[in-house]
Amino acid sequence: MPEILDQARTQVLGDGVGLDQAGILAVLNLPDEHLSAALQLAHDVRMRWCGPEVEVEGIVSLKTGGCPEDCHFCSQSGLFTSPVRSVWLDIPSLVKAAKQTAATGATEFCIVAAVRGPDARLMKQMREGVAAIKAEVDIQVAASLGMLTKEQVDDLVDMGVHRYNHNLETCKSYFPNVVTTHSWEERWETLRMVRDSGMEVCCGGILGLGETVEQRAEFAAQLAELNPHEVPLNFLNPRPGTPLGDRPVVEGKDALRAIAAFRLAMPRTILRYAGGREITLGDLGTREGLLGGINAVIVGNYLTTLGRPATADLELLNELKMPVKALSATL
Amino acid sequence: MTTMTTTQLWCDRCGESATATAHPACASARQLEPPRFCPECRRRMKVQVLPVGWSAVCVEHGEIQG
Numbered sequence: 001m002p003e004i005l006d007q008a009r010t011q012v013l014g015d016g017v018g019l020d021q022a023g024i025l026a027v028l029n030l031p032d033e034h035l036s037a038a039l040q041l042a043h044d045v046r047m048r049w050c051g052p053e054v055e056v057e058g059i060v061s062l063k064t065g066g067c068p069e070d071c072h073f074c075s076q077s078g079l080f081t082s083p084v085r086s087v088w089l090d091i092p093s094l095v096k097a098a099k100q101t102a103a104t105g106a107t108e109f110c111i112v113a114a115v116r117g118p119d120a121r122l123m124k125q126m127r128e129g130v131a132a133i134k135a136e137v138d139i140q141v142a143a144s145l146g147m148l149t150k151e152q153v154d155d156l157v158d159m160g161v162h163r164y165n166h167n168l169e170t171c172k173s174y175f176p177n178v179v180t181t182h183s184w185e186e187r188w189e190t191l192r193m194v195r196d197s198g199m200e201v202c203c204g205g206i207l208g209l210g211e212t213v214e215q216r217a218e219f220a221a222q223l224a225e226l227n228p229h230e231v232p233l234n235f236l237n238p239r240p241g242t243p244l245g246d247r248p249v250v251e252g253k254d255a256l257r258a259i260a261a262f263r264l265a266m267p268r269t270i271l272r273y274a275g276g277r278e279i280t281l282g283d284l285g286t287r288e289g290l291l292g293g294i295n296a297v298i299v300g301n302y303l304t305t306l307g308r309p310a311t312a313d314l315e316l317l318n319e320l321k322m323p324v325k326a327l328s329a330t331l
Numbered sequence: 332m333t334t335m336t337t338t339q340l341w342c343d344r345c346g347e348s349a350t351a352t353a354h355p356a357c358a359s360a361r362q363l364e365p366p367r368f369c370p371e372c373r374r375r376m377k378v379q380v381l382p383v384g385w386s387a388v389c390v391e392h393g394e395i396q397g
Contacts, residue, residue: 093379305365306362
């Protein structure tokens, strides 16, 4: 057994203290023959510190495309030659999407907009949309609207938004290679305000942006420092027309190593499968990740791409004897 | 809203001619993507992805859903 896994068994599984950056890097560098042991340990950590439940979430794009920012992975930037056009979702369709999500047994519904930060029109749409959902659908509402002012944070709290997603996307040292229209620190500031407001913080990122394995470890350590309630873990799905459109997909074993490493860095967080898992891991890898530290999934489609049918994920969870977290457990 | 008839003149993923060459990579990618270009006129469509399904609207040829 590699020394880092022995250390993690005592420190993370035993005491609930996450690995530091050096330890995370050691896990990310484990040879293939120790990957299954790392995943098993990460699973044990998840079961001990989070339990067997899996949190299920659906997401929808309230405002798609036409974003003024230049996040190099994103097909919704208006600065690239992506074929994604700008479109707004109306309130009845938003409520319908929430109902579709609740019908899967999901407890979370995240409303997302491709913006630098919300303007008055978007905040009005959010207020009306969240109220309409709460009137008709039994589900928790989360939001992801870019960078916020303090007043907007307070408005979202007032609307009843319980969790706010704002991904750091990658580590601080690599961020300028991925985004040039705003800084990592600006994102951190929004996260700080969200935390101070009492909303739950959801913050993750994307692996496979061209970062080194050392930078992947740096990212996990920086997330651990933030200590978010939830970490969505995306794998780059290269989008046509974006600066990262020709990048290779993350190797499945590297993705699994990252899942184990992120779990061993953050033993108590909700670690969620997000975009890109279908092309990175396939069905077999999806199962391995759920048995290697993942304890939450986005079901159904993503914002501009499609996912596995929700029923496929729910059947897999049933087969793995992992109960879907009930809404009552989230309130 | 009219329902589009799908005469495939243009690849609905990359927008290039669908009659001149085959598009196996696009066809494979389309399993996990909605269409982006109208297959009849090559216009970029307004696409809304929902948790279950999607809709794509061409200003000239109407809406398709999946």
